[in-house]
Amino acid sequence: EPEVTQTPSHQVTQMGxxxxxxxxxxxxHLYFYWYRQILGQxxxxxVSFYNNEISEKSEIFDDQFSVExxxxxxxxxxIRSTKLEDSAMYFCASRTDYTGELFFGEGSRLTVL
Amino acid sequence: xxxxxxxxxxxxxxxxxxxxxCSSSKALYSVHWYRQKHGEAPVFLMILLKGGEQKGHxxxxxxxxxxxxxxxxxxxxxxxxxxxTYFCGTALNSxxxxxxxxxxxxxxxxx
Numbered sequence: 001e002p003e004v005t006q007t008p009s010h011q012v013t014q015m016g017x018x019x020x021x022x023x024x025x026x027x028x029h030l031y032f033y034w035y036r037q038i039l040g041q042x043x044x045x046x047v048s049f050y051n052n053e054i055s056e057k058s059e060i061f062d063d064q065f066s067v068e069x070x071x072x073x074x075x076x077x078x079i080r081s082t083k084l085e086d087s088a089m090y091f092c093a094s095r096t097d098y099t100g101e102l103f104f105g106e107g108s109r110l111t112v113l
Numbered sequence: 114x115x116x117x118x119x120x121x122x123x124x125x126x127x128x129x130x131x132x133x134x135c136s137s138s139k140a141l142y143s144v145h146w147y148r149q150k151h152g153e154a155p156v157f158l159m160i161l162l163k164g165g166e167q168k169g170h171x172x173x174x175x176x177x178x179x180x181x182x183x184x185x186x187x188x189x190x191x192x193x194x195x196x197x198t199y200f201c202g203t204a205l206n207s208x209x210x211x212x213x214x215x216x217x218x219x220x221x222x223x224x
Contacts, residue, residue: 033211042115042216043155043200048209055209091154098209099143099162102202104154 004105023092118215135201
């Protein structure tokens with residue numbers, strides 16, 4: 001069964017460092033998303049991406065965040081200068097159309113020290 | 114815009130039933146239900162679209178009351194495997210709008 005894959009599964013970084021989280025969405029999916037979940041809390045929307053550009057972003061997705069799809073398969077989330085409050089589980093998700101089921105990856109746990 | 118879920122947590126014995134509610138102050142186009150087990154990714158359960166439909170998935174079903182902008186998830190004859198956090202995600206229109214999730218309902222099924 002096709003799945004969304006994410007790497008790394010866990011990353012520990014120092015405050016102020018840059019982090020890149022990688023995702024490979026399901027191959028025939030067209031809509032891509034990043035969500036994050038602080039431990040024990042709700043799943044929060046960060047950004048949606050379609051046709052090689054950002055469709056929508058939340059207030060959380062400030063200038064420290066960026067996304068790109070460099071090679072038609074990978075979908076990356078970059079945090080330029082990490083803060084302690086960026087510590088969370090980051091989920092990538094994709095779907096075939098914008099009304100359908102979201103398929104989530106297993107997540108990348110980011111710990112900022 | 115964030116939907117409100119209730120209850121926040123519920124504990125059931127195997128075989129008991131539960132209802133989880135998800136309500137919005139805004140008119141919804143669709144409601145999605147997901148279950149997340151500890152340390153795992155959310156897993157899709159079902160989608161309900163505007164029109165007041167009801168769907169079933171084995172012993173888990175859901176309804177969407179368009180007039181009340183409320184969806185309810187029904188878990189009948191609960192099993193240990195039903196334990197997890199249930200999230201509803203809502204979309205306000207049929208366009209490319211992201212799902213906004215509620216805070217979740219933690220369900221614990223005990224033997």
